[in-house]
Amino acid sequence: MGEKTLTTPCCIVGGGPAGLMLGYLLARSGVAVTVLEKHRDFLRDFRGDTIHPSTLTIMHHLGLLEGLLALGHQKVTTLRGELQGKTVTMADFSRLPGRCQYMMLMPQWNFLNFLAEQAATLPGFTLLRATRGVSLRQHQGRIIGVNAEDDAGSLAITSPLVIGTDGRRSMVRTAAGLQFENFGAPRDVVWMKLSKEAGDARWASGHGGPKNNFIMLDRGEYWQCGYSIVKGSFPALQQQGLAALLQQVAAVAPVDIERLRRQITDWQQVKLLDIRIDRLTRWAAPGVLCIGDAAHAMSPIGGVGVNLAIQDAGSPLPIYWQHRWHAAWSACVSSIAYSVAASSPPGPPKGCKL
Numbered sequence: 486m487g488e489k490t491l492t493t494p495c496c497i498v499g500g501g502p503a504g505l506m507l508g509y510l511l512a513r514s515g516v517a518v519t520v521l522e523k524h525r526d527f528l529r530d531f532r533g534d535t536i537h538p539s540t541l542t543i544m545h546h547l548g549l550l551e552g553l554l555a556l557g558h559q560k561v562t563t564l565r566g567e568l569q570g571k572t573v574t575m576a577d578f579s580r581l582p583g584r585c586q587y588m589m590l591m592p593q594w595n596f597l598n599f600l601a602e603q604a605a606t607l608p609g610f611t612l613l614r615a616t617r618g619v620s621l622r623q624h625q626g627r628i629i630g631v632n633a634e635d636d637a638g639s640l641a642i643t644s645p646l647v648i649g650t651d652g653r654r655s656m657v658r659t660a661a662g663l664q665f666e667n668f669g670a671p672r673d674v675v676w677m678k679l680s681k682e683a684g685d686a687r688w689a690s691g692h693g694g695p696k697n698n699f700i701m702l703d704r705g706e707y708w709q710c711g712y713s714i715v716k717g718s719f720p721a722l723q724q725q726g727l728a729a730l731l732q733q734v735a736a737v738a739p740v741d742i743e744r745l746r747r748q749i750t751d752w753q754q755v756k757l758l759d760i761r762i763d764r765l766t767r768w769a770a771p772g773v774l775c776i777g778d779a780a781h782a783m784s785p786i787g788g789v790g791v792n793l794a795i796q797d798a799g800s801p802l803p804i805y806w807q808h809r810w811h812a813a814w815s816a817c818v819s820s821i822a823y824s825v826a827a828s829s830p831p832g833p834p835k836g837c838k839l
């Protein structure tokens with residue numbers, strides 16, 4: 486069977502928050518766009534669940550807030566944590582201006598499904614699931630498309646603009662030769678789920694932490710727990726054995742060791758998330774741009790990565806203006822910018838030099 490081909494005005498690699506929001510914005514403005522997502526669905530754990538007021542305000546401007554609020558979520562007005570035995574308020578959203586004075590907690594797959602559904606109603610939006618971008622296509626020093634793979638084989642995509650929204654291990658940024666600064670990270674996080682049990686407290690209404698490096702997120706039927714460890718120490722923890730890890734967790738978690746032993750019986754239930762913090766020195770090269778974690782991998786601290794990814798989706802718009810392939814494209818981009826920020830288009834992301 487021969488290689489399939491596809492031509493699209495814009496090819497976005499990665500259907501996370503940045504890719505889906507940018508795909509939605511472009512399609513809404515009449516630009517045909519193809520988003521590649523290597524997974525078949527968005528049902529993956531351990532991705533940010535926090536939707537901050539800034540993102541909710543953007544959703545409001547786009548007319549999407551009511552639909553989003555209709556989905557199951559929790560509202561958090563303040564974030565508190567226990568530091569050195571004292572409870573401190575780390576964030577108080579109630580004092581913010583704008584439409585929503587709270588942070589929303591929602592499993593990220595629900596948020597992504599919602600964005601994908603909204604985008605799918607727009608002509609020109611195509612989401613290719615189970616399609617992995619494998620390499621970039623280049624011609625005379627310019628990126629002209631993506632080589633991808635799906636269940637049926639290989640797919641050669643031709644596009645004048647490729648956008649890398651493929652996260653922290655971005656193929657696009659590597660293949661484009663974009664350089665990054667690595668800022669290092671002192672911690673990693675191990676994640677595990679605990680089933681809810683009768684009599685569980687409402688630990689801080691959805692966000693119980695951080696308390697001595699331990700957080701609990703209320704996922705409705707279960708608790709998503711994160712335990713922060715020293716960077717690179719996971720292999721040593723594994724050598725010490727699961728029982729030793731559970732002892733450490735029990736020392737800082739509001740659940741007893743018996744429950745941990747009953748529910749966490751296998752290393753398969755304990756996942757390591759290595760934390761990276763880095764930033765591209767240039768976000769773009771001819772024919773290609775990276776945004777979201779592909780441009781700046783985020784620490785989970787503050788839970789802002791999803792929100793910066795969403796803001797990035799609007800931020801490159803002035804850069805598209807500079808490219809201005811033709812008048813219609815320019816008009817489309819203009820309308821996108823003004824739909825996100827009613828009075829003036831956002832500035833280009835810091836560090837973005839074209």
Ligand SMILES: Cc1cc2nc3c(=O)[nH]c(=O)nc-3n(C[C@H](O)[C@H](O)[C@H](O)COP(=O)(O)OP(=O)(O)OC[C@H]3O[C@@H](n4cnc5c(N)ncnc54)[C@H](O)[C@@H]3O)c2cc1C
Pocket residue numbers: 498499500501502503504521522523524531532533534535536616617618619650651652653655656674758759760761776777778779782783784785787788789790791792794
């Ligand atoms: C432990 C941890 C906890 C975090 N907690 C929070 C939090 O609570 N709140 C918060 O806001 N942020 C959190 N973050 C950060 C947040 O997850 C990211 O900043 C955010 O998801 C970035 O969005 P993105 O769209 O740029 O990339 P991603 O969310 O990484 O999405 C990239 C998408 O691209 C797809 N993809 C990758 N490669 C390819 C390819 N070659 N071809 C096709 N598709 C591809 C992936 O499957 C994925 O769907 C956390 C990060 C870590 C490490």
